[in-house]
Amino acid sequence: MDFGKVDDLSTIDFTLPAPHPLTAQVLANSPKVAQPQIFVGPPVWSNKEWVGKIYPSTAREKDFLYHYSRQFNTIELNVTHYQIPSETTIARWRESVPNHFRFCPKWPQSISHEAQLVNVMLPSTQFVEAVQGLGPALGTTFLQLGPSFDTSKWAALENFLKVIPEGFPLAVEFRHPGWFEDQAQWQKTMDYFRQHNIGTVMSDVAGRRDVLHMCLPTPTLVLRFVGNDLHPTDYSRTDAWIDQLKNWLKDGLQTAYIFIHCGENTRAPELTRYWIEELNAKTGLSVESPIIRPQVVQGSLF
Numbered sequence: 001m002d003f004g005k006v007d008d009l010s011t012i013d014f015t016l017p018a019p020h021p022l023t024a025q026v027l028a029n030s031p032k033v034a035q036p037q038i039f040v041g042p043p044v045w046s047n048k049e050w051v052g053k054i055y056p057s058t059a060r061e062k063d064f065l066y067h068y069s070r071q072f073n074t075i076e077l078n079v080t081h082y083q084i085p086s087e088t089t090i091a092r093w094r095e096s097v098p099n100h101f102r103f104c105p106k107w108p109q110s111i112s113h114e115a116q117l118v119n120v121m122l123p124s125t126q127f128v129e130a131v132q133g134l135g136p137a138l139g140t141t142f143l144q145l146g147p148s149f150d151t152s153k154w155a156a157l158e159n160f161l162k163v164i165p166e167g168f169p170l171a172v173e174f175r176h177p178g179w180f181e182d183q184a185q186w187q188k189t190m191d192y193f194r195q196h197n198i199g200t201v202m203s204d205v206a207g208r209r210d211v212l213h214m215c216l217p218t219p220t221l222v223l224r225f226v227g228n229d230l231h232p233t234d235y236s237r238t239d240a241w242i243d244q245l246k247n248w249l250k251d252g253l254q255t256a257y258i259f260i261h262c263g264e265n266t267r268a269p270e271l272t273r274y275w276i277e278e279l280n281a282k283t284g285l286s287v288e289s290p291i292i293r294p295q296v297v298q299g300s301l302f
Contacts, residue, residue, distance in 0.1 A: 003175075004205030004226065012206045014233055016240050019248075020215035022190050027252035030219035036249055038287050039102050039139060040258045040276050041072030042268035043224075049266045053293055069097035071290040072272065074139060076224070076259040080105040081144075084126050090133040102139030104222070104257055105131045113146040116153060117160040124160070128168060139257055140169040142201050142222060150176040151185045161198060171199035171222040173211075180210040193217035204237065221248070221256040227271050229263035234271055242278045249283055 006012065045068035051059050055067040068075065079085070085093075093103065108127055111120045131138055145157075157172075164170060172193070179186055193200065194217040203211045205226040225241070227234040245256065260275060262268040269290055276289045 004203070004207035004211070006207040009206060009228060009231060009233055012233075013209070014206075014237050014240075016204075016244055017209075017212060017214050019244075020190070020213060022187075022194065023214065023216040023248075024251065026194060026216050027219055027248060030252045030254060032252055033254050036253060036285075037255045038258070038279065038285055039074035039104075039256065040260065040272060040279070040287060041068075041074040041076075042265055042272055043076040043078060043259050043261050044265055044268075045069075045075060047265060050269065054269050054290055065093065065096045069101045071269070073100055073288065074102045074104060074257055074259070076142075077103050077105040080127070080131070081107070081109050084108055084123065084130050087130070087133060090130055094134050094137050097137055099136070101137055102257070103131075103134050103137055104139045104259075105134075105141050107141060107143040109146075112143055112149075116146065116149060117156045120160065121163060124163070128165060132168075138169065140171050140199060140220065140222060142171045142173055144173040144201070145175060147175050149174075150178040151182050154185065154189070157189075158192065161192075161196065169199075171201045171220070173201035173203065173224075174213075175208075175211060177210055180213060186213075186215075190215050190217050204241070216248075216253075219252055219254040221245075221253060221258070223256070223258045225258060225260050225275075227260065227262040227268075230267050230271060234262070235274060238271070238275055238278060242275075242282050245279065246283050 045065045046061065048061070051057060054071050055064060059067050108123060111117065111123055111127070131141060179189070197218055199218045199220050199222055200213070200215055201222045201224060202213060203224040203226065205211065206228065245253070258275065260268055260272040262271045269292055273290050273292060276287045279285055280287055280289070
């Protein structure tokens with residue numbers, strides 16, 4: 001993931017910001033659940049370098065999703081950003097995963113970036129109907145607004161949200177800095193989201209600390225955590241997040257979708273495993289941890 005990528009991490013303050021005041025209000029007023037639902041996984045399943053590491057050495061590419069879903073319990077489904085999947089594809093995905101697995105499809109860029117949410121009733125309806133075919137395997141969908149989608153386009157966002165079916169799971173990712181600079185507009189937006197049960201996406205990425213807004217208008221967290229190929233800060237940042245999640249879970253967080261990006265994602269399974277093991281150890285949860293097979297290193301005979 002190139003968004004927010006920097007070459008020199010030594011200049012970055014990775015301290016987590018304080019939670020937005022609305023977050024405490026939302027969690028305090030949310031119904032308490034006996035067992036929160038926590039989903040953690042890398043952002044892709046189609047990675048040939050995982051064969052022999054988290055996939056069997058004989059795994060075929062067409063079976064990668066099957067094997068992925070036996071190691072992780074969620075996926076940031078980026079393929080839907082480029083094309084609305086067919087009914088046949090949706091059925092194949094649904095049948096490949098176990099009951100506890102959740103897909104989190106990304107809205108098509110033709111809707112979010114190209115049309116900027118204007119005159120998109122038909123493709124939006126097609127997308128909603130398509131991903132609803134996932135049934136219980138549908139987690140949340142996330143709408144990533146384009147980098148030029150600023151606060152002047154609030155009316156377009158509001159009009160778009162008004163036609164989303166009630167109860168359809170949705171979280172919105174903001175990228176233009178103006179949303180975080182204009183505190184009055186941000187508060188207005190978050191109040192609207194809270195009223196209509198619409199979530200937000202947070203991104204913890206080195207070069208754009210403003211998108212880590214720490215605001216939960218619903219008791220569901222959607223976090224995109226962008227590591228740096230197992231740099232030491234990946235672990236210290238994870239530790240800070242585990243502490244924050246422990247507090248939010250105690251306060252009333254019901255659900256979390258956490259997507260672990262890590263460079264080109266070759267080592268995303270290792271960072272995801274660290275996240276899960278630390279989360280289980282410090283919160284008492286029992287999220288299943290992936291099994292990573294040692295890699296054979298070919299050495300010289302001389």
